[in-house]
Amino acid sequence: MTWLRALREVVRSGLTIEEARLEPLLALRTAVGVALVIGPALWLAPPAYAASAALGAYSAGAATFQRTWRPRKVIALGAGVGLALGTFLGYLAAGRLATFLPLLAIWAFAAGMAWAVGSTAGIVAATTVGSMLVTVTLPTSIGRALEHAGIIALGGVAQALLILLFPIRRWGAHRDALADALAAVADYARRLRHDPTAPFDPEPLMTARDAAAVTPSQARTRPSVLHGPRGLAERIRPVVAALADPGVGAPPEGPGRDRARELLDAAAEVLDAAARSIRRGTPAEVSPGSTDALCVDEEHEVLEGPARQAAERLVELLGEALEIARCGTPGRTPAPPVPEDAQVLVRPTMFRLVPVVVRAVRRELRRDSPVFRHAVRLAAVATLGYLIAARLPVGHGYWVPITSVMVMRPDFHQTYARAVARLAGTLAGVALATGMVRALGPDAQVFGLLAVVSAGLSFMLNRTGYAYSQCFTAAYVVFLLGMGGQAWEQTVPERVVLTLLGGALAMLAYVVFPAWETPRLPGRLADWLAAEGRYAAAVLRSYAEPTREHHADLRRALLASREARAAWQEAYDRARQEPVRPRGLTSREAEEAQEAIKGFDRAAMLMESHVPRADSRPVPEAERLAEALEADTAQAAVDVREHRNPDWARVEEALHAWEGAAAGDGSPVVRRGAAMQKRALEALATAVSRTPLERDVGSAREEQRVRAAAATEGDGSGSAHRGG
Numbered sequence: 001m002t003w004l005r006a007l008r009e010v011v012r013s014g015l016t017i018e019e020a021r022l023e024p025l026l027a028l029r030t031a032v033g034v035a036l037v038i039g040p041a042l043w044l045a046p047p048a049y050a051a052s053a054a055l056g057a058y059s060a061g062a063a064t065f066q067r068t069w070r071p072r073k074v075i076a077l078g079a080g081v082g083l084a085l086g087t088f089l090g091y092l093a094a095g096r097l098a099t100f101l102p103l104l105a106i107w108a109f110a111a112g113m114a115w116a117v118g119s120t121a122g123i124v125a126a127t128t129v130g131s132m133l134v135t136v137t138l139p140t141s142i143g144r145a146l147e148h149a150g151i152i153a154l155g156g157v158a159q160a161l162l163i164l165l166f167p168i169r170r171w172g173a174h175r176d177a178l179a180d181a182l183a184a185v186a187d188y189a190r191r192l193r194h195d196p197t198a199p200f201d202p203e204p205l206m207t208a209r210d211a212a213a214v215t216p217s218q219a220r221t222r223p224s225v226l227h228g229p230r231g232l233a234e235r236i237r238p239v240v241a242a243l244a245d246p247g248v249g250a251p252p253e254g255p256g257r258d259r260a261r262e263l264l265d266a267a268a269e270v271l272d273a274a275a276r277s278i279r280r281g282t283p284a285e286v287s288p289g290s291t292d293a294l295c296v297d298e299e300h301e302v303l304e305g306p307a308r309q310a311a312e313r314l315v316e317l318l319g320e321a322l323e324i325a326r327c328g329t330p331g332r333t334p335a336p337p338v339p340e341d342a343q344v345l346v347r348p349t350m351f352r353l354v355p356v357v358v359r360a361v362r363r364e365l366r367r368d369s370p371v372f373r374h375a376v377r378l379a380a381v382a383t384l385g386y387l388i389a390a391r392l393p394v395g396h397g398y399w400v401p402i403t404s405v406m407v408m409r410p411d412f413h414q415t416y417a418r419a420v421a422r423l424a425g426t427l428a429g430v431a432l433a434t435g436m437v438r439a440l441g442p443d444a445q446v447f448g449l450l451a452v453v454s455a456g457l458s459f460m461l462n463r464t465g466y467a468y469s470q471c472f473t474a475a476y477v478v479f480l481l482g483m484g485g486q487a488w489e490q491t492v493p494e495r496v497v498l499t500l501l502g503g504a505l506a507m508l509a510y511v512v513f514p515a516w517e518t519p520r521l522p523g524r525l526a527d528w529l530a531a532e533g534r535y536a537a538a539v540l541r542s543y544a545e546p547t548r549e550h551h552a553d554l555r556r557a558l559l560a561s562r563e564a565r566a567a568w569q570e571a572y573d574r575a576r577q578e579p580v581r582p583r584g585l586t587s588r589e590a591e592e593a594q595e596a597i598k599g600f601d602r603a604a605m606l607m608e609s610h611v612p613r614a615d616s617r618p619v620p621e622a623e624r625l626a627e628a629l630e631a632d633t634a635q636a637a638v639d640v641r642e643h644r645n646p647d648w649a650r651v652e653e654a655l656h657a658w659e660g661a662a663a664g665d666g667s668p669v670v671r672r673g674a675a676m677q678k679r680a681l682e683a684l685a686t687a688v689s690r691t692p693l694e695r696d697v698g699s700a701r702e703e704q705r706v707r708a709a710a711a712t713e714g715d716g717s718g719s720a721h722r723g724g
C-alpha cells in the first residue's frame with residue numbers, strides 16, 4: 001500500500017462512525033461521579049482543586065469504559081491511584097529539567113510497556129502520563145501536591161463507589177460475550193445451509209473463553225447460566241460443520257441434503273434463542289417446528305453413516321441448548337455441567353497479577369517487539385514534546401506531549417487514525433465550547449455544569465468513534481479552563497495549535513522508529529502452520545488411542561492454534577494498512593496461504609467432530625499419520641521463515657501406507673479428513689513456493705554475498721599479514 005492510499009484510509013477510519021450500542025445509563029452514572037467531585041471542590045476550595053478533582057474523576061470514569069472482564073470499580077480505583085501517584089512524583093521532580101525529564105521518560109516508557117498486559121492497561125497508563133504533565137503546574141508546595149494527589153484519587157474513589165452502589169447490567173459484558181459466541185455458531189449453521197464449506201471465525205469463542213476466566217471472588221457470585229453454554233457452543237461448531245460437509249456428512253443433493261438443511265435451520269433457531277435468553281436474562285421459546293425437526297426417527301431417518309452420527313450428536317447437544325433457552329431467567333437457571341477446563345479459567349487476583357505482569361513485560365523487552373518499540377517512542381515523544389512546549393511562547397504547552405501520548409498506539413494505523421480524529425474532534429469541540437463561553441460570559445458554576453454535561457456526552461459516544469468522543473472531551477477542557485478563570489481568547493487558539501503539533505509529533509515518531517508488521521508476516525504464518533500441525537496431530541492421536549489424556553492434549557492444541565491464528569490475523573490486518581512493500585510474502589501469497597491453512601484447520605475440525613469416546617476401538621494407523629503431519633508442518637514452518645519451499649514427503653508416505661493397510665477402512669471420516677488436509681497442504685505449498693527464476697536469482701545473490709564476504713576476509717587477513 002502506498003503512503004497516499006494509507007493516509008486516505010487513515011482519514012476515513014479516523015472519522016468513521018462505528019456501529020455500537022449506546023449505554024446512556026453508564027454514561028450518566030460516570031458523569032454523576034464527575035459532578036460529585038467538581039461541585040464540592042468549587043464550593044469549598046479554589047478552582048485549581050476543582051480542576052484536579054475533575055481530572056481524576058473524568059480519567060477514572062473513562063477507564064471503566066475500556067474492554068475488560070475485571071470489576072469496573074477495581075479499574076476506577078486503579079486509575080485514580082495511578083493518576084495521583086503520577087501527579088505527586090511529577091511535582092517532586094518538576095523543579096528542574098535534570099530531574100523531571102528522566103522521571104517523565106521512565107514513566108512514559110513504563111506506560112508504553114503496560115501494553116504487554118493488554119490494551120486497557122496501556123490506555124490507563126497513558127492517562128497517568130497526561131496527569132503528570134498537567135497537574136505539576138498546579139501545586140505550590142509538597143503539602144499542596146499531596147492535597148492535589150488526594151483529590152485526584154478521590155475522583156477514582158467516587159467512581160468506584162457509584163459502581164458499587166448503582167450496578168448497571170452486572171455481568172452484562174460477560175453475558176454479551178457468551179451470547180455473541182452462541183449467536184456466531186447460529187450464524188455459522190445458517191451459512192452452512194447454503195455453503196457447506198463456509199468459514200468460521202473463532203474470535204467470538206475466544207472472547208467468550210476470556211470472559212469465562214474469573215477470580216475466586218467473582219466465581220462465588222457469577223450467575224449459573226454463565227457456567228456451561230460456552231462449552232456447548234464449542235462442541236456444536238464442529239458437529240454442524242461435519243453434518244453439512246458433503247465429503248464426511250450429508251450427500252450433496254437429495255433427501256439427505258434437505259434433512260441436513262432442516263437440522264441446521266433448527267440448530268440456528270435454538271442457538272439464537274439461547275443467546276437472547278442469556279443476553280437479556282429472560283426465557284426464550286423455540287417454535288414447535290424447530291423442536292419437531294430435532295426428533296431423529298430411528299426407522300425413517302434418511303441420513304446414514306457419519307452424517308447420521310453427526311445428526312444424533314447435534315440433536316443431543318441442542319437438547320442442552322433448549323434447556324438453557326427455556327430456563328434462562330435468573331430464578332430458573334439450569335444447572336449446566338461444569339466445564340472440563342474450569343481450572344484453567346481462573347483469573348488471578350490483583351495481587352497475584354504482579355508476577356503475571358512481570359513475565360508479560362519481560363517477554364516484550366526485545367528490540368523487535370512492537371510493545372517495546374511503542375514504549376521507546378512514547379518515552380522519546382513525551383520528553384521531546386515537553387522540551388518543545390517549554391520553548392514555545394504560549395501557555396499550556398503541556399498539551400503537545402499530552403496529545404502525542406494519548407494518540408500513540410503500538411501500530412501504525414491506529415496512531416495515525418487517532419491523530420486525525422483527535423485534531424478533527426478538538427477543532428469541533430473547541431469551536432462549540434468557545435461559542436458557548438462567549439455567549440454565557442464568566443460563570444464558574446455554569447461552566448462546571450457544562451463540563452459535567454460534556455463529560456457525559458463524551459462517555460456516551462466513547463464507542464462510536466474517537467473523533468466524536470474527543471469533540472466533547474475538548475469542550476470539557478474548555479469549560480474547565482473557563483471555570484478556572486482562564487481567558488478563552490488565549491487558551492482556545494493555543495489548544496488547537498498545540499494539538500496539531502502534538503499529533504504531528506506522534507505521527508513523525510512512528511515514521512522514525514516504526515514497528516511494521518509486514519516483515520513479520522512469514523514468521524506469523526509459520527507459527528500458525530506449526531500450531532495447526534500440532535492440532536491436527538492431536539486429533540489423529542485421539543483416534544489412534546482414544547484416552548482422556550489425548551482428549552486433553554487435543555483441547556490444549558486447539559486453543560494454541562486459535563491463539564496463533566488470532567496473532568496471524570492481527571498481523572495480517574495491520575500489514576494490509578501499512579505503507580510498506582511486502583518482504584518475503586506478497587499480499588497475494590499471504591491471502592492464498594491463509595485460505596490454505598484455514599482449509600487444513602477445517603479438515604481437522606471435521607475429524608474432531610467424530611473423535612471416538614474413551615472406550616471406543618482405536619485406529620492405530622492414525623498414529624503414523626499424526627507423527628508425519630506434526631513433523632512435516634514443523635519443518636514447513638522453518639521453511640516458510642527462511643523462504644524455502646515446503647515439502648510433505650512424510651505425509652504422502654504415511655497416507656500411501658494407510659491406503660495399502662487392510663484395516664484402513666475402519667474410519668472413513670478420518671481417512672477423508674486426512675485427504676482434505678493433504679490437499680490443503682499442497683495448496684499452501686503452491687501459495688508460498690518460489691518459482692525457478694526466483695530461486696535462481698536468490699541463489700545468485702547468495703553466492704555474491706558469500707564471495708563478497710570471502711573477499712573481505714581475504715583482504716583483511718592479507719593486510720594483517722603485511723602489517724605484521
